[in-house]
Amino acid sequence: MTGANGATGAGEPGHERVRRSYDAVAGEYLARIGDELDGKPLDRALIGALVEQAGEGAVVADLGCGPGHVAAWIAGRAEAPRVVGVDLSPAMVALGRERHPEAEFREGDLLRLPARDGEFDAAVALYSLIHLAPGELAPALAEIRRTLRPGGRLLVSFHIGAEVRNMTEWWGHEVDVDFHFLRPPDVAEALRAAGFGIEAELVRGPYPHEAETRRCCLLARREDGQLA
Template identity: 85%
Template sequence: MADTRTGVRRPGHERVRRSYDTVACTYLERIGDELDGKPLDRALLGALVEQAGEGAVIADLGCGPGHVAAWIAAQGRAGHVVGVDLSPAMVALGRERHPAAEFREGDLLRLPAADGEFDAAVALYSLIHLAPGELEPALAEIRRTLRPGGLLLVSFHVGAEVRTLTEWWGHDVDVDFHFLRPAEVAGALRAAGFRVEAELERAPYPHEAETRRCSLLARRED
């Protein structure tokens, strides 16, 4: 994918896009109802929705087939929910299945959103596909799209390894999963202009891959 502001192509992002396009329908079948079995994740999302306030505009960044965006919309408090994903196939599934939300195709380093458009945003396991050196710029771009005081919830796999998948649920893919240290992500959030307000680390649920998970709730500082 080329960044139209710089003309620079990002081969890693193109690999991610192709891989998620390839697995989109299977991903929906396997993970489309995952929040049903994730009470802590629902609690964190519920806290974000409640703090964002009635009528808030909330973004789901790296939304996949839109199941998290749909859950947020179903709570009845948000005024508008916007899902953003790099994969056109995922965006198409979201639009088809979840008419209560809006879906846009876009890159975390160049979000299709105006300055201060969102009151809150979530990025659940989407930062893990960024290359080294892209984390802080991506968080700064997310900050741009949040109003002053806006909330951001990020979740990621804990560690320092990079796992590369070439086969995923029977499909040929080529995608990297970057595990991240909580202190590293917290530091990048602070450097990008956020204040970290809460941190939760948990073991995997039985139906998940066996990795520790961390979620950080942060607020954009003025």
């Protein structure tokens, strides 16, 4: 579940820093995290609920799809949705295409998604908003809303807090990527301002194999005519 965007920092723009960082760790990321949903029953339940609500034959987007493991899990559901994975990292997109031909993969940015207006019936953005600069959250949510049909649902997840952690080494690779922790009320308010209604909120602690952070999942629905 990799980020599809990045914060702007001194020197190299944040989006390019995040792209290069995830390109550097793509293979290791797949080896370590490619089966992560096996140990995340609550996350599976929420993703499954979103897919079920989207309906049979739906088109579901995985925004910040990494090597495609979540997209593949969604594609394997009984509802058999069409799945489109989008990621900023060309290396991640290449892994998705190689390993999961049952899904489609596109290279793209959360601020400029490679998708038509209303193309998706539902979308997940799992730990991808955390690479956005504070001023980028609102336009990213507006862009996601653009790609969802009226009534389409969005599931977002993020680490809870108010800090920014910069990582310069990741599994032996040199990287430069910021992880923005977010407050659930702030994200919920940003979703409402972008034209979404909140349908469910889940806050949980880490599973044993995860980093020791508290996490939030918000399930939202596109509501037309209610922009703040």
